[in-house]
Amino acid sequence: MTEKLPAPAAVWEEMLRGNARFVAGEPQHPRQDVERRHKTATLQTPHAALFGCSDSRLSAEIIFDQGLGDLFVVRNAGQxxxxxAVGSLEYAVAVLGVPLIVVLGHDACGAVRAAIDSTAPDAPALPPRIWRQVAPIVPAVRRVQAADGAHAGQVDAEHVGREHLRGTVNELLHSSELISQAVADGALAIAAVNYRLDEGAAVPDFVVGLGDQPAA
Structure with missing residues (x-):
């Protein structure tokens, strides 16, 4: 029998509480015992999906103080x-029934830095596969350059990271009818979050599907 999952707002609040515990240095390490391991061996019922950067400092279950089977995690360099990524997230929504997708960017992102540096006139060519990975971030670089009046390669990396995060959510909604329909039906919310490496804080940028109000 499939476990009934909580509503998007309840899951989002629990994610924020978990991160607050992590920031305070008071994690509970929930649902990480032998009983939980046995329970999830034959069935997974994650309460959220997380799409984030592959950076080694962004271990999702740790920074949100979650347990085994709580998060369905999809990661690549630069999210x-x-x-x-879209197929994996559609699986989480359509098959596993998650009510929340967290899209997680962060400061000091190497993929963002590579995208910025690639726009300089004298930038050396990147290896082809690395270039294909960071190329989707370049439009965010261009938008920030235009908005800030900055020269190529001389933009604020954090501004670019935030712009790319917002672009990631928009691209996800536009590229997946399944996901966008789930949001429209009220069955799914998407939270865009910036992670601060030093503080450990997952700072909400905006949430789609919870009244579309900026998160605080």
Missing amino acids: VVDDS
Whole structure:
């Protein structure tokens, strides 16, 4: 029998509480015992999906103080939307029934830095596969350059990271009818979050599907 999952707002609040515990240095390490391991061996019922950067400092279950089977995690360098990421997230929504997707960017992102540096006139060519990975971030670089009046390669990396995060959510909604329909039906919310490496804080940028109000 499939476990009934809580509503998007309840899951989002629990994610924020978990991160607050992590920031305070008071994690509870919930649902990480032998009983939980046995319970999830034959069935997974995650309460959220997380699409984030592959950066080694962004271990999702740790920074949100979650347990085994709580999060369905999809990661690549720079949280770039591609067929693999979209297909995995659609599986989480359509098959596993998660009510929340957290899209997680962060400061000091190497993929963002590489995208910025690639726009300089004298930038050396990146290896082809690395270039294909960071190329989707370049439009965010260009938008920030235009808005800030900055020269190529000389933009604020955090501004670019935030712009790319917002672009990631928009691209996810536009590229997946399944996900956008779930949001429209009220069955799914998407939270865009910036992670602060030093503080450990997951800072909400905005949430789609909870009245579309900026998160605080």
